[in-house]
Amino acid sequence: MDVRENEYAAIDSLYRISSLVSNTDDPNEALDYILQEIINVLHPSSASISLINPDSKRLELEVSRGLPEGWGDMDLELGQGITGWAALHGRPIIVPDVRMEPRYISIRPQIRSEMAVPMEDRGVIIGVVNVDSEVVDAFDEQALKILTLLTNEAARVVSRLWLIKQLRSKAHQLESLVNMGRRLVGELDLNEVFDGLAREGRRLLDCHSCALFLLTPDKKQLSLHTMIGRSGRIEAVECFNLEDSAVGSAIHRHKQVEVTNLSFTEENTFSRIIQREGLASMLASPIIFNDEVIGVLNAYTRRSHRFNNDEKKVFGTLAGLGAIAIQNARLYSRIFSTEESMRRNDKLTTLGMLAAEIAHEIRNPLTVIKLLFDSLDLQFPHDDARQTDITVIVEKLDQLEEIVERVLSFGRNREGIHARYDLNRITEESLRLVRLKLHQQKIEVVFKPSPNGLFVEVNKGQIQQVLLNLILNATQAMPDGGKITITLSRDEDIASVSIRDNGPGIPGGIQDKIFDSFLTSRNDGTGLGLSISKRILRSHRGDIDLVESSPAGTEFRFWLNIE
DSSP states (O other): OOHHHHHHHHHHHHHHHHTHHHHOOOHHHHHHHHHHHHHHHHOOSEEEEEEEOTTTOEEEEEEEESOOTTGGGOOEETTSHHHHHHHHHTOOEEESOGGGOTTOOOSOTTOOEEEEEEEEETTEEEEEEEEEESSTTOOOHHHHHHHHHHHHHHHHHHHHHHHHHHHHHHHHHHHHHHHHHHHHHHOOOHHHHHHHHHHHHHHHHTOSEEEEEEEOTTSSEEEEEEEEETTEEOOOOOEEEGGGSTHHHHHHHTSOEEESOHHHHOOSTTHHHHHHHTOOEEEEEEEEETTEEEEEEEEEESSOOOOOHHHHHHHHHHHHHHHHHHHHHHHHHHHHHHHHHHHHHHHHHHHHHHHHHHHHHHHHHHHHHHHHHHHHOOOOOTTOHHHHHHHHHHHHHHHHHHHHHHHHHHHHHHHTOOEEEEHHHHHHHHHHHTHHHHHHTTEEEEEEOOTTOOEEEEOHHHHHHHHHHHHHHHHHTOTTOEEEEEEEEEETTEEEEEEEEOSSOOOGGGGGGTTSTTOOSSTTOOSOHHHHHHHHHHHTTOEEEEEEEETTEEEEEEEEEOO
8 A cells, every 4th residue: 555545544544533422432442443443554463552540550451453362461661661661751653673672572472563652632641552563664654643643533532532421420420419319318217327328439439348437426436337348238347546547637637538558558457357358549538517527438449549539529429418318317316306205295294284183183072081080089098099090190191181282382383484475486486396307297387477476474385385286296197298387366365376287187086085185096196185285275274176177187276365
């Protein structure tokens, strides 16, 4: 083939190489196609394309033709061999006779001449294209120009395909992050949040394993909670001081820490796991919420790896989402504990009220018994045993009277703590207490306060107890979500509060008994809530009624006097 034919062939190859961006999205497939085009134009006996590994900074063979098997496993240092020289200096080179070139590394004994051209992307050498011939002085300056032209176009195409691949990868990572965030924030079990965070971190970076360490209460140690590998959970129990690990820097500085060679930095009990799993590099991201460090999320690779900025950003974002999910689960746990505490308080309040009622009922017959006994004026000789019995009876009657008075006094003290409050404000505060539960159950709240305030003389805690009980009852009637409407209004000297839900309604058979003590239609109910609410409101010279209950919803209304 003469020079002109070579030029025409080169132009055709250039066109086909530049068209690869539209025909494939796989950089490796493009490299294979490019190498074949170079062979079609220059007709070497063997050819290859090697790329520089950004982590190891070594040349790794990507595609080849005509090279012996096993040569692909051999990596080259920059500057090593003809290929390494072209990569190090960023200049093309022709070797007319490899037998006269000391830098040459023999691949095939038959090779006599070689040509190498570096691949450059925006001023950075990314690889080298090599062609070999079994003929001495097989390549001239014209061939070098053609190879340089094809290599430059190849570098441009491959760089663009890499960029497209990176953009798709980022889009996939962003989508994954959004989905992960939804899953994590929606999870209420704290241990499941921890496990999910490690599992999603390993999947997001496609690394060997991911571990989550929690900071101990004394802020001096890290305890391994979860470690997830490609095959699932990695069983390990470890706890080490912050000063004994590079991870401690991530905690102290509130910043990510990268370690490319773990064998040189980690000297603690976790080193056994590192050696057992063959871990080489690590990226540690602190889990921080409101400037408080909760723990650290670590990604591990088995090969030495430098995490790029995109990997660091996406991993840091996951740690941030994890912090929110952890805090969310903790808040839910507190809400549930508060609700359980409220239920216990309901029972105690009812027991207190029942005790007061019983004491009140006991006091009257006790007074009668005491008066009648005194009127008997029983007198026996001093040495008669019956006189001793009379003394004991009198003492016990006095003791019973004292106990009754103490119970009644206690009840009066509790009910006497009244002050002037705005009923609008009390309702707002009550809704704030249950906002997370309402959000979790996807319940919409429509709050319609009364204009200019509704000031009443009440025991604030008891009125909040009434409101919370009615709101919680409404949420339990709508486990799959719904709507609660709370309306406050004034009618002359009466403050009125209406609470309506769109649940399935109260069974008709118990609607006229719902304010009785210990009546409930729920397996987990106490049957005390509405009874307690009615008692509280009546003690405030108010009351509560069931306005309506049907399959379309239930409405309760209670009222208080305006002071």
